[in-house]
Amino acid sequence: MxxxxxxxxxxxxxxxxxxxxxxxxxxxxxxxxxxxxxxxxxxxxxxxxxxxxxxxxxxxxxxxxxxxxxxxxxxxxxTAGLFGPRAAKRLARPLARVEGVEAYEGRGLALLYQEGRPVGLLGLSDHILPLEEVPSVEAETAVTELAPLFFQHPIVLVVQGEEVLGAVPREAYFRYLGA
Structure with a gap:
């Protein structure tokens, strides 16, 4: 990317x-x-x-x-490089942090934390989706580079090192492109 x-x-x-x-x-x-x-x-x-x-x-x-x-x-x-696409971190929406599954209220997406580390994503399906199964990109990655990921996944996580900054849903990506 x-x-x-x-x-x-x-x-x-x-x-x-x-x-x-x-x-x-x-x-x-x-x-x-x-x-x-x-x-x-x-x-x-x-x-x-x-x-x-x-x-x-x-x-x-x-x-x-x-x-x-x-x-x-x-x-x-x-424009000879004067105008570039946005960085993924600018399009990412912040995710709610949940320390346990019982604290999840069922509204929107949330990151499940255990022992201070993110381990899963709640809100996409009926079960906990492990973070290894959700594609992630670095914060400075260009938004236009995310297209291949959205063919198979409805959401892409934006990370900076070990920290999850947010997520870019497929709908927000296509809205950014004007589709």
Whole structure:
């Protein structure tokens, strides 16, 4: 699972690589045409339009290729990494802490603690779900990286070291994505 910082850096590098590729291809065409292309600098001609069109096509193609290769969100790629997805800890909802099963009131999700350590999750089914069966991610993991986990599980725990910060339910994840 990648962090927000890693996705932002990948977006920056993919954007810059696309820009360099498009500029180099446009320069190559400019040199092939004998330097006659003028697009807004000193004049305007058909060669300049051809160079500009090649730049746009190469930039768009390399951006699409970069997005497929790095699997980063479109907004992160198009802003050159300025806007990244949220961290999982910002989308996580806090969970109630229960020291024993008898203290659980049956409303919502709760973490079952024994001897000061979390051991299970209450509220998803009729029984206690051990924490080993619930997927968990680090707090700085990008929210967009959680998609594969939600195909099999309705909830993902957000942890920082040994501490459980909260949980991201499937509904909150899809609401974040706008679906």
């Amino acid at each position: 990648r962090t927000v910082r890693e996705l932002r850096l990948a977006g920056l590098f993919a954007y810059l690589a696309s820009l360099v590729i498009a500029l180099l291809l446009s320069l190559a065409l400019h040199l092939l045409l004998g330097g006659q292309g003028e697009l807004g600098w000193e004049g305007f001609n058909a060669y300049g339009l051809l160079e500009g069109l090649l730049f746009l096509l190469a930039f768009t193609w390399s951006l699409a290729l970069g997005q497929r290769a790095t699997r980063i969100p479109c907004s992160t790629l198009l």
